[in-house]
Amino acid sequence: MKLKSNIATSETGFIFNPSTGDSFSANAVGMEIISLLKKNKPLNEIKKHILDKYNVDEAVFEKDYDDYIAQLQFYNLIDTM
Amino acid sequence: MKKDKVIKNKSDKIREVTVALTGLNAIDSPGPGVAVIRCLKEMPDFRFRIIGLSYEALEPGIYMNDIVDKTYQIPYPSAGTESLFNRIKYINEKENLGLIIPNFDAELYNFIKLVPKFEALGIKTFFPAMEQFEKRDKINLFDFCKKNGFLCPRDKTIVKIDELKIPAGKFGFPLVIKGKYYEAAVAHSFDAAQKAFLKISSKWGLPIIVQEFIKGTEINLAAIGDGNGNTIGAVPVRKLYITDKGKSWAGITLEDKSLIELAEKFIAVTKWRGGFELEIMRTPEGKPYIMEINPRFPAWIYLSSAAGQNHPAALVRMAFGEKVKPYKNYRVGKIFIRYSWDLVTDVEKFQKISAFGEI
Known part of the structure; x- marks a missing residue:
């Protein structure tokens, strides 16, 4: 799973899909995950990164991560392989 | 011999052309004229004298002094080609037009018909031929798309309000009710479709095109x-x-x-x-x-x-x-x-364009 190559992102959390003209705002954690997806990092690496950095329960992270990915898919921002 | 209407200035780099355009109605449903003029003014090697061609006295472009140099009123398309040609001929005598850019669908038929006469006056044009123009007409659109492999909603052209039941039965609701040239409404019921038919046909005439909603x-x-x-x-x-x-x-x-x-x-x-x-x-x-x-x-x-x-x-x-x-x-x-801006002008200007047809 990776972010579509033409999706533009900024450090401020702005995400722009040039194919549809849609734009979104993500919070800081959301942007961290987006930047890892951009680098084609697999789920286990993303998970490790977040769990090491934030005080969050693994089960809670996984649920929130699944929700987030579902949103990114819904808005046509990621390629599913 | 035709006179070359592109004048090169002393430096031989900037060409001076007088161009006439319609579509000065920069209103909530705007014509493209003002936007086209803005594009022309960005050409570094051309300097244009802009002649506005207006239909109504309150088209905002008429009063935009930094956009349009002079405006002449022209007859509505329903007046026919001869009336339009006589007016353009008069304007050309005064302004020595180099180019005409029409910007409305409804007027294009007359302008296309007049291309040979414009050419004889030395006025350049660059718009579609009649055949191209008619192929893409709303009335012919479905057949054109079908023939050439484009996707297009199914439609039915009607001239009587009773005929609405045909596309309603065939396509279901909602339906899109369209005027021949302008305006469209999405109708979610038969009543709404009838109202839209009456409203649009009273304004733009018949036929009405009823299109499948996509x-x-x-x-x-x-x-x-x-x-x-x-x-x-x-x-x-x-x-x-x-x-x-x-x-x-x-x-x-x-x-x-x-x-x-x-x-x-x-x-x-x-x-x-x-x-x-x-x-x-x-x-x-x-x-x-x-x-x-x-x-x-x-x-x-x-x-x-x-x-x-x-x-x-x-x-x-x-x-x-x-x-x-x-x-x-x-x-x-x-x-x-887009934004709204209140342009303030004097009644004398309004009076000039209303009474004399030019300003």
Whole structure:
């Protein structure tokens, strides 16, 4: 799973899909995950990164991560392989 | 011998041309004239004297002194070609016109008919031939799309209100009720369809086109063809804000190769000459349905120039016989946002254009 190559992102959390003209705002954690997806990092690496950095329960992270990915898919921002 | 109306100034670098344009109605449902003029004013090697051609005394462009140098009222399209020609001939005697750019669908028929007479006066034009113009007419759109492999909603052309039951039974609701030239309404019931029929037909006449409703994202595409099947430029935008009249009030340029290919295919098939706009509905599955083909620049054409493709500039060059290199790129993510501005003028100016037909 990776972010579509033409999706533009900024450090401020702005995400722009040039194919549809849609734009979104993500919070800081959301942007961290987006930047890892951009680098084609697999789920286990993303998970490790977040769990090491934030005080969050693994089960809670996984649920929130699944929700987030579902949103990114819904808005046509990621390629599913 | 025809007189060359492009005057080169002393430095021999800047060419001076008098161009006449319609579409000065920069209102909530705007004509493209003012946007086209803005594009022309960005041509570094041309200096234009802008002659506005207006239909009504309150078209805002008439009073925009930094946009239009002089305006002449011209007869409505219903007055016919002879009346239009006589007026243009008069204007040409005073202004020595080099080029005419009509910007309304409804007037284009008369202008196309008059091309040989304009040429005889030494006035250049660059718009589609009658055959191209008629092929993309709303009435012929479905057959044109079917023949050439474009997706297009099914439609039925009707002249009587009773005939509404035919498309209603065939396509179901909602239905799109469209005027021959302008205006459309989405009707969710038979009552609403009847009301829309009466409202639109009383304003724009008959026939009425009843179209199948296609759900999706509204995308517009401005493009220009050289008349030999080559695309000179194409810029797609997504409407970000749509007025209650269905007009774009804000839009953003998109990156989508399939939309550019659609424009290229249209130009190749029709050998389109001049600017045009494709109105597209992209379904959630990504299929692009052609909803309408407007045979002139859209009112948001200045965005194409801001994004790197100055289509009106390309039209001017082609009209004067220059070979124009096709645009290959444009900036994605360029946004236009229309705004309202109260232009203040004096009653004397209004009186002049109303009484004398020129200002």
